Amino acid sequence: MNAVAPVKLHDCRDAFVAVLERLGAENDRVVAVCNDSVGSSKLNGFKKKFPERLINVGIAEQNMVGVGAGLANGGMLPFVCAAACFLTGRSLEQIKADISYSNANVKLIGISSGMAYGELGPTHHSIEDFAWTRVLPNLPVIAPCDSIETAAAVEWAATYPGPVFLRLSRVGVPDLLAPGHVFVPGRANLLREGGDVTLIANGTVTHRLMKAADLLAAEGIQARVLNMATVRPIDREAVIAAATETGAILTAEEHSTYGGLGSAIAEVVVDAAPVPMKILGVPGVFAHTASAEALLDDFGMSPAGVAEAARALIARKTR
Amino acid sequence: MQPNDLEHIARQIRLRDLQAVVEAGAGHIGGEMSAIDMLTALYFRVLKVNPDFPRDASRDRFILSKGHVALALYVTLAKRGFLPWEEISTFLKPNSRLNGHPNSNKVPGVETCTGPLGHGLPVAVGIAKAAQLTGAGYHTYVMTGDGEMQEGSNWEAIASAAQFGLSNLTLIIDHNRFQQGASLSETNNLAPFRPKLEAFGWEVTEIDGHSMAEIVPALEHRGPRPHCVIAHTNKGQGISFMQDTVDWHHKVPNAEQYKIALAELAEEV
Numbered sequence: 001m002n003a004v005a006p007v008k009l010h011d012c013r014d015a016f017v018a019v020l021e022r023l024g025a026e027n028d029r030v031v032a033v034c035n036d037s038v039g040s041s042k043l044n045g046f047k048k049k050f051p052e053r054l055i056n057v058g059i060a061e062q063n064m065v066g067v068g069a070g071l072a073n074g075g076m077l078p079f080v081c082a083a084a085c086f087l088t089g090r091s092l093e094q095i096k097a098d099i100s101y102s103n104a105n106v107k108l109i110g111i112s113s114g115m116a117y118g119e120l121g122p123t124h125h126s127i128e129d130f131a132w133t134r135v136l137p138n139l140p141v142i143a144p145c146d147s148i149e150t151a152a153a154v155e156w157a158a159t160y161p162g163p164v165f166l167r168l169s170r171v172g173v174p175d176l177l178a179p180g181h182v183f184v185p186g187r188a189n190l191l192r193e194g195g196d197v198t199l200i201a202n203g204t205v206t207h208r209l210m211k212a213a214d215l216l217a218a219e220g221i222q223a224r225v226l227n228m229a230t231v232r233p234i235d236r237e238a239v240i241a242a243a244t245e246t247g248a249i250l251t252a253e254e255h256s257t258y259g260g261l262g263s264a265i266a267e268v269v270v271d272a273a274p275v276p277m278k279i280l281g282v283p284g285v286f287a288h289t290a291s292a293e294a295l296l297d298d299f300g301m302s303p304a305g306v307a308e309a310a311r312a313l314i315a316r317k318t319r
Numbered sequence: 320m321q322p323n324d325l326e327h328i329a330r331q332i333r334l335r336d337l338q339a340v341v342e343a344g345a346g347h348i349g350g351e352m353s354a355i356d357m358l359t360a361l362y363f364r365v366l367k368v369n370p371d372f373p374r375d376a377s378r379d380r381f382i383l384s385k386g387h388v389a390l391a392l393y394v395t396l397a398k399r400g401f402l403p404w405e406e407i408s409t410f411l412k413p414n415s416r417l418n419g420h421p422n423s424n425k426v427p428g429v430e431t432c433t434g435p436l437g438h439g440l441p442v443a444v445g446i447a448k449a450a451q452l453t454g455a456g457y458h459t460y461v462m463t464g465d466g467e468m469q470e471g472s473n474w475e476a477i478a479s480a481a482q483f484g485l486s487n488l489t490l491i492i493d494h495n496r497f498q499q500g501a502s503l504s505e506t507n508n509l510a511p512f513r514p515k516l517e518a519f520g521w522e523v524t525e526i527d528g529h530s531m532a533e534i535v536p537a538l539e540h541r542g543p544r545p546h547c548v549i550a551h552t553n554k555g556q557g558i559s560f561m562q563d564t565v566d567w568h569h570k571v572p573n574a575e576q577y578k579i580a581l582a583e584l585a586e587e588v
Contacts, residue, residue, distance in 0.1 A: 074455065
């Protein structure tokens with residue numbers, strides 16, 4: 001029996017900063033803004049290359065987001081980087097007024113989102129950020145599933161003339177998309193075809209769905225798997241096709257089940273193609289003490305957990 | 320433009336502001352009257368701006384952080400040619416771009432959407448920082464209310480402006496001593512502002528915010544550090560019965576009061 005090579009896991013922050021540093025070399029208007037988060041945002045390389053363009057406002061997130069908006073007004077291309085929990089929670093009104101309503105060309109980079117900080121506890125978890133940001137006009141909300149999509153999304157964001165919220169993790173994930181992948185906002189990627197049920201996720205959870213689909217396939221259940229990085233604008237077309245062609249949709253996300261990816265998909269489903277749905281995520285609680293990966297397992301998002309939820313969902317199908 | 324001309328323009332702006340508040344049945348007239356002399360000095364003397372090219376990259380920036388006195392800014396911008404003078408009559412009307420707080424995507428000359436307090440100064444710091452990085456020669460001005468300085472985000476921005484050495488930034492505090500519900504001193508008295516700003520490393524100038532002879536040189540002053548102009552003003556300046564009373568934060572004059580106010584302002588015009 002041949003030994004299976006271990007799957008290489010990537011910290012998507014590395015993909016982010018690799019693109020950012022290249023953009024910084026190509027365009028002297030590219031600046032990074034942070035809240036004392038040089039290390040946790042992996043900005044040391046950027047700082048070394050472009051010291052004057054690393055703008056560290058200190059531990060002051062409201063000011064950080066406002067400064068980002070101002071830098072954009074002055075013609076710069078700011079990437080505002082901070083732990084997602086503080087970036088969105090502490091500065092939500094700045095994101096609303098200075099970024100979204102003002103339509104400022106600022107890229108908000110939420111680092112270590114979801115429950116990436118695991119044992120540090122719920123103060124440092126960011127399982128509310130989809131809900132908080134996806135209600136804001138003008139602001140695409142994107143959670144890439146791997147390092148390839150992260151790099152592609154950063155490339156896209158740099159050319160898009162408006163605000164973007166990019167939600168990154170620090171938890172290692174395998175690459176799922178093909179090298180050379182081009183990011184298209186608001187468009188889901190079909191990772192696996194199937195007609196019995198559709199599994200949809202983004203961020204750190206997508207690869208878990210692929211493993212769940214393998215488990216289901218072993219039982220003769222063919223699951224479609226969609227990677228839906230863009231939470232806003234949601235890919236209505238892909239959701240409607242999933243509903244009409246597979247008759248059931250399971251969503252999973254490293255976020256509260258209130259107001260995130262599953263909710264965004266459910267809004268389309270009830271409006272355009274009602275079918276049974278199951279929304280997996282953090283069920284409206286503050287998480288217990290555990291690592292990020294263990295928390296996902298504990299909240300039913302292990303491959304086996306997803307497969308089990310999918311079986312129960314399929315049993316509810318009416319056609 | 321000489322101080323006398325500026326005073327004349329300021330009176331015209333006050334008059335139109337008063338009329339618009341009565342027409343719309345709403346506004347923040349007290350704080351508008353306290354700010355108008357400085358808005359006039361900015362747009363008719365100090366700022367390098369061109370109404371025909373409101374987004375010209377080299378323009379000086381002004382942010383009205385106390386966005387609730389939007390009407391005073393709208394009238395000033397209209398007087399300066401950024402929008403049609405007649406458009407002021409649409410203030411707060413259905414579908415008007417002139418709502419109660421200025422929108423940078425709709426109103427030419429507005430740099431960022433303001434309304435929630437404590438937002439303008441951080442944005443101004445970013446604008447000034449951009450000029451420092453690119454070598455652009457524009458100057459950035461921002462006006463806050465004195466009550467607004469209770470927002471902690473302002474102090475985050477004050478600290479970073481000093482840290483960055485933003486000599487191209489001027490903060491104007493409209494120190495009219497009243498906030499919505501009470502006087503500053505009864506609420507959370509940050510006055511005196513001077514020692515606090517100086518402790519953060521800013522240069523501070525205190526002026527009579529209704530004297531053009533003091534406003535203009537203070538706004539034109541350039542130094543090595545970020546500059547704060549503490550403008551001592553009167554809420555409701557120019558209308559005797561409004562002056563320095565908390566009641567006139569956002570009250571609308573009745574017919575009799577309007578007549579008196581019109582007479583007082585018209586007399587001066």
